Amino acid sequence: MAGQPSGSGWMDTTERALDLLVALLVPVCLYTIFQVVPTEEKMGVVQRIFYFHVPSAFAGFLGVVLCAVCSALYLWTRDRRFDRVAHASAELGVVFFTIVLLTGPIWARPVWGVWWTGEVRLTSTLVLWLMYAGYLILRQSAENPEQAARWAGVLGIVGALDLPIIYKSVEWWRGLHPKVLRVSGGQGLDPAMGKAFGLCVFTFVLFFTALLIKRCRVARLEDQVAELTHRVARRSVHTEPA
Amino acid sequence: MNYWRAVLLVAARDLKVELRSREQAVTLLFFALLVLVVFNFSFDFTVIDFVTLGSGVLWVAFIFSGVLAISRSFQLEREQDRIQGILLAPIDRSAFYLGKVAATVLFMAAVEAIVVPVSVVMFNFRFSGRIALVVLELVLNTVGFAAVGTLFAAMTTRTRRGELLLPLLLFPAAVPVALAAVKTTTHLLAGRPFERYASWVALSAAYDLIFLAASVLLFDYVLED
Numbered sequence: 001m002a003g004q005p006s007g008s009g010w011m012d013t014t015e016r017a018l019d020l021l022v023a024l025l026v027p028v029c030l031y032t033i034f035q036v037v038p039t040e041e042k043m044g045v046v047q048r049i050f051y052f053h054v055p056s057a058f059a060g061f062l063g064v065v066l067c068a069v070c071s072a073l074y075l076w077t078r079d080r081r082f083d084r085v086a087h088a089s090a091e092l093g094v095v096f097f098t099i100v101l102l103t104g105p106i107w108a109r110p111v112w113g114v115w116w117t118g119e120v121r122l123t124s125t126l127v128l129w130l131m132y133a134g135y136l137i138l139r140q141s142a143e144n145p146e147q148a149a150r151w152a153g154v155l156g157i158v159g160a161l162d163l164p165i166i167y168k169s170v171e172w173w174r175g176l177h178p179k180v181l182r183v184s185g186g187q188g189l190d191p192a193m194g195k196a197f198g199l200c201v202f203t204f205v206l207f208f209t210a211l212l213i214k215r216c217r218v219a220r221l222e223d224q225v226a227e228l229t230h231r232v233a234r235r236s237v238h239t240e241p242a
Numbered sequence: 243m244n245y246w247r248a249v250l251l252v253a254a255r256d257l258k259v260e261l262r263s264r265e266q267a268v269t270l271l272f273f274a275l276l277v278l279v280v281f282n283f284s285f286d287f288t289v290i291d292f293v294t295l296g297s298g299v300l301w302v303a304f305i306f307s308g309v310l311a312i313s314r315s316f317q318l319e320r321e322q323d324r325i326q327g328i329l330l331a332p333i334d335r336s337a338f339y340l341g342k343v344a345a346t347v348l349f350m351a352a353v354e355a356i357v358v359p360v361s362v363v364m365f366n367f368r369f370s371g372r373i374a375l376v377v378l379e380l381v382l383n384t385v386g387f388a389a390v391g392t393l394f395a396a397m398t399t400r401t402r403r404g405e406l407l408l409p410l411l412l413f414p415a416a417v418p419v420a421l422a423a424v425k426t427t428t429h430l431l432a433g434r435p436f437e438r439y440a441s442w443v444a445l446s447a448a449y450d451l452i453f454l455a456a457s458v459l460l461f462d463y464v465l466e467d
């Protein structure tokens with residue numbers, strides 16, 4: 001995008017710096033995960049998927065929370081910028097939770113012997129994913145961008161209110177269940193594992209931020225295109241001979 | 243105009259339309275009964291005890307017919323652009339929302355009032371629990387479902403995808419209601435003591451309060467145009 005006046009100068013610089021940092025950190029992460037970190041005793045090599053699975057969930061949650069906050073801010077201020085951030089973070093939330101839902105079963109199959117169980121985190125993650133997929137479909141189905149933004153704002157807030165209740169209800173519904181997921185807790189991790197995990201979370205959050213900035217810029221350009229198209233259409237109506 | 247009078251008027255209007263045409267309640271009832279028939283074929287209830295599966299069967303029937311009731315109710319607003327009239331009327335928009343919720347709850351309750359006795363006959367079981375608790379549980383969960391459903395339907399029925407979109411948004415959001423309803427009904431069918439499922443009843447009540455309040459606050463944004 002050389003020479004394109006797509007925003008203030010320092011934003012462009014920050015964006016490039018962030019891209020560069022992510023581009024450097026991802027290979028470092030991969031090297032750490034596959035070469036440096038010791039193999040987990042009981043689960044073996046498949047446990048390394050943990051370094052993708054859990055950081056993706058972190059990034060996904062970041063998206064969901066950001067979406068809720070920006071939805072509320074949009075309805076309050078009616079500033080289009082908040083709506084663009086809410087939209088972008090919901091999209092990224094869905095993307096990262098898709099990674100979570102894909103890597104989860106791959107990890108679960110060799111370790112638990114099943115692809116899927118009705119465990120509380122799995123079930124509520126799936127419900128969350130469905131809800132935000134619905135959010136994106138609702139946005140697409142609205143008649144105009146202003147309506148899409150308003151409705152998405154309402155849904156973003158309702159969704160955020162609903163998530164803790166969904167989690168609680170699924171937990172009660174399951175009743176007492178074996179704590180099979182203790183492995184993903186912080187305890188009992190080799191110090192090298194802890195450090196690698198921290199590095200991966202940091203990288204995923206940076207990656208999320210870099211994508212968020214780009215998605216918001218695309219959304220802003222889309223808004224501008226829509227505005228220009230609208231103006232051109234109006235002018236041609238006015239100038240056309242009767 | 244008094245706020246609650248407006249709520250009452252909106253609900254009464256929906257009921258009047260329904261009493262004149264009598265198309266919705268009959269269709270919904272037959273649909274709910276058909277769901278029971280489908281389950282009657284899918285599971286062999288001579289082998290499976292109805293207590294273990296029955297609550298799920300009943301609530302699938304209620305939730306499916308409930309979705310139809312909600313989307314139909316807003317489709318009617320769309321026809322002849324009645325919604326424009328509501329927007330011009332000197333009433334609070336949240337009063338319109340509460341009136342729609344009340345009417346939907348009444349429609350769903352009418353279906354439930356017939357489906358529950360029919361299922362008693364069809365599946366040969368008896369409610370050993372107290373009737374008052376059954377009614378309380380049905381009302382609490384129906385209100386929660388209608389509260390969120392009405393908020394969403396006000397958006398989805400005005401889109402191109404229309405009725406397809408409502409269940410897509412409503413089912414994930416209504417997961418707590420569905421779980422609470424099924425669990426409470428199971429306990430009631432088995433005639434267990436109230437303490438066993440009191441927390442589920444509390445969850446339904448909390449869900450109702452949270453989403454009725456949130457929807458009343460947010461409904462203005464839904465109907466702005």
